Amino acid sequence: MIEKIKDFLGLDIKEDKYALVDDPIFGKIAKAKKPDFWVKSTCGYCGVGCGLYIGVKEGKATYTKGDPAHDVNMGTLCPKGLSEHYMLYADNRTLNPKIRKEGKLRDVSWEEAFSFTAEKFKEIQSKYGNRAVAVISTGQLLTEEFYALGKFVQLGLQTNNYDGNTTLCMASAVSGYKQSFGSDGPTGSYEDIAKAEVVFVIGANLADNHPIIVHHLMKNRKNKKIVVIDPRRSKTSQLADIYVPIKPRADLALLNGLAYIIWEQGWYDEKFIKNKTDGWREFVKHIQNYKPGEVAHISGVSTKELYHLAKLYATSEKSLICWTMGVNQSALGTDTVSAINNLAIMTGKIGKEGCAPFSITGQCNAMGTREFGFTSSIPGYRKFESDRDRAEFASLIGVEESLIPKERGYKYAQIVEAIERGEIKALWVVCTNPLVSFPDQNRLRKALKKLDILVVQDAFMSDTAQIADVIFAAATWGEKEGCYTNSERRCNKANKAVNPPALSKSDLDIVLEFSEYFGVRDLLFKDIKEPKDVFEEIRRISKGRFCDYSGMSYEKIERMGGIQWPCNEKYPDGCVRLYGDDMPFNHDDGKARFICADWRPLEEGVCESLPFVLNTGRTVEHFHTRTKTGSIKILDDLAPEAWIDINPKDAKKLEVKNYDRISLSTPRGRVDNLVVRVTELVAPGSVFVPFHYSSQLINSLTNSLFDPVSGEPNYKQTAVQLHSAKVPQGIKLKDEILGAIGYMKEREKEQSGVKEREMNE
């Protein structure tokens, strides 16, 4: 009562709570949060790999601050990084292992969760075969955890139906690199982005998704031309000297077209082609189909502009192309990546300072799983199909060679299809949230119902965790130790600052302990007790491989602020860029290959009843499916729900204005209650919706359409109809809609296809 009166009168202005105090490292900081000590670590959100310090006060993380001595971020962090410590105390932490009992998830002991799950897995495996258990993991564990998990799944559970959500994001870059260079491995460095004279940013909105890379992009700005190729007038495009408003998914045609012009004008590097590449002659023949006039028609980029771009790229000394999801998340993703690589190798823009075809990764440790995750390859970039690689790996880890699978199992989407067919009965989902992120949600959700058991291992009660039968409560960033490898192959050290809450455990501990229930701990993890032991094994098995960690140690990584692989006797301090003069390509002949890939129009183009192209993407405030950022108020307030960007011309037709609500539909599903944002940032005929939100589940519209090589979904172009309150039937396509022009040829075919689908529904 007295407190209330005092409060009403305004006696207490809480000065102490808002006072500042001296910190020996960072200077004046908030007294209420002043850490007792700082722990050096690495950010756990995206693939940029920023160094940071976690401040710990009374066992709780209270601060995250950028490490000024770290080469990647030089003291800065993005808004997610700056508020990362709040993530640990989100109200949606899993906290304890759980089992669904009488329809409800109940807290149980680890013993119960493990034995229940192990029983179930064993029962299913004995009945339907080992491969009836499938695992989908992530790009967000530590490398040590990926390695242990992969080893356990492939050699312990003996199922190769194991893939990661990296297939939804980086897989096309992986297979594109493999096609062109014989191995995965992003070729460049942020330093190259900084030092380049010309940077092409294709299908990447760095400003929203990788703000810290923009820091590098903007270095040397006066002597640099930035070209942004994107159908959307993104934040990143605002930084460009040249913005190229390409038509949706015309990138492969554009790249082939640029290759043609470079060839035609003689701007290619003859010596490089002769010495270091293979397939030039066929490639020249191939690009004859991509004459500027035709490419201009397909891409919507004028021939004059095409020549300008080709000249800029080929004749500048330091040219770099970087890309992300706009390229990867496409049914032509692998080939488009290779088309980028083609440009680099025909002009010799690779392996030199400021030159690279450079894929920027999405998750903090997508690279870790690519290198050692045992999903798309055997750890250390070894091939499943190579007898030598299998034998070598088996002997290095001391198991029977027969135990090593001879081929890759099902990819992500194939796993879903196999569940649909009833072939896979158990699914173990680790640190990913397919119930928001996977395309064609209605199909996925129907399929998952067929499972006998769904196990979700996560630190957060994601949408997928909500429907799980068993929850393995995991620790997350800041609560465990190991390595994250970033976009530029820099292996960074992440450290434990606080203990995992309640019963939750690090993913490594979960795997190690779970393996005991299958009696394989001794076989697979004999001397392994802590992350460092796994790291030592990774060093050993990667020795001599392309992604060579043998020259690294935890201490060295921390000392140097991360080390870019390969790191060995030849490159003791790591390697800034791949394929320099002293490094052959990874095909057997040591050469890079030209890939003759053809552009195809959209499989599902716009048509009369689906007149808009839907593009999905992200916003700077949120990470993936918001399991981590959704409860961080300072971020969520800025973007609390999904919205749809609509061009004013289309808004007029639909009779909608800002803040109206609108629905979207495709033959696969419908999304209601999207807030309208009328904006000139999207072209007429195209709309943009962020994919973060389960409340407006945009992936119920996207298609089950995947790149045939990488298995990556075609998220970025979906033909949709819009339904406003005043125009509930939506609009009918007329020729003036920009997005449509490129697909006129296919229109008739598509229309009949859609009608068929509609009739089938």
Add this chain to the structure above:
Amino acid sequence: MSAVKSFIDYKAKTGMQCGSYFIDLPPLKEGEQYRFHFDATKCIGCHCCEVACNEQNNNPSDIKWRRVGEMEGGEFPNTLLLFLSMSCNHCIDPACLKGCPTNAYEKMDNGIVFHHDDVCIGCQYCTWNCPYDVPVFHEERHIVTKCHMCYDRIENGQTPACVQACPEGAIEIEAVNVKEWVERDMKKEGNAPNLVDVEITKATTRYTLPKDMPKNLKPMDSELVKPAHKELPLVFMTVLTQISLIGFIALFLGDLAGSFTSLPKPDFSMAFTIFLLSAIGLPLSALHLGRPILAISAMKNVKTSWLSREALALGVFTALMGIVSLMYYFEVDGFLRFLVEFVGIVVGVYGIYAQSMIYRVPAKPTWNRITTTYRFFSTGYIATAILAFIALLKGYGNVSDILLSFSILLGSLQIYLFFESQRFYENNEDYVVKRAKKLLEDNFGIFYKFRKISLPLGAVVFPLFAIVSINAGSDMLGYVFIVLSILTAFLSELVGRMLFYSTALKTGLPGNFFAGSQRG
């Protein structure tokens, strides 16, 4: 080269302040102050500065000292998306400081406009005054808080949080020569789209803007309209004191008239009623303070603050009215009473004038008009109706007639002002006024309609009917119409005043699509 060294070298080469926790600022020369430089060509709208600021100052997420706004212009593909990150502009002529009734603001030697938290009483007048919407009321703390450029970091050679955190180096601290800025550079470099003219407060922030910007850059929140605070204590306080003043003037005139004509003199009941209105109204205003206990310190800055002047003048005015009431009670008549009444009127008129000047601030375009002053003075038409009621009770029908005539006269002025304001809304292209109009018509449509109908009824129709009834010989009907007039008019003025406050949108930062300008 070690990582640290390469960073330092890089910084040295480009002169960037971002990333480093330590800053090398040259000592200020004579006539210089610190200020922000914001480079809009570098800002990518990542909101790092906002998060870093809140982390630095332990502020909860709804108290943002630094905010990033957005606007858009042009046509696809030639669209410009422009971000504006703003905290305090540390003005040379700070409106917050001038208006603050308690002298809580200080313009420090280094130019930083600093807010002394302990002095603040949470009156929030600075939040009305600042045309950039910078000071923000912190409910938990009962006071206003604002950016102080991390003055204690600067003093210790440390980088302010926003500057340190900006990944693109878009925010910097620099020294500026005040004279050169005001006389030469301010007009060119101190203005940015959708911000008020830099002249108003002589803001010091320097902007680097893209070349060839499209003309019509539209704030992303231009259609996001949130009502301002209703300020209920102030609604009652202003209406009651304004009624009191006119009543007191009528009392004085009645006193004069009683001395020189055959009309009866006013009596204690009239004087006391008039005094009571103000005596109830004035203390009510303390309720809107974050710290009512310190209400008295609102009179500290009579030198520059209209709020202090109002508080002091109306305080004295009410006290004098109290004395006059006592004089009537003890029947102290004659020159002394005239004198006290006259002084009371002068002080009261000044008080209501000062009260109106509180609202005539560039940051609130719908208030910033001379009609606000007229309106405040004409609201008192209710007072003469109240006095007319008392006169009728005492059996002075003729006095009622005269008083009601004054009601109609002042009421007509009030009606005129109302319709004038409608025209103002119709013809105004200002984006703040347009949004205010939307509020008035959409969010408060019912209240607005009520005001439109009730005002002529209460101010003219009912008083007129009362006069007619009294002269027709029916005092009974006269009572009914006077009471109707008083009630309708009072309610109408309260609603009108509530609309006055809640539709008074501010100039400030062009905001975000969802979060708006992140204020209130």
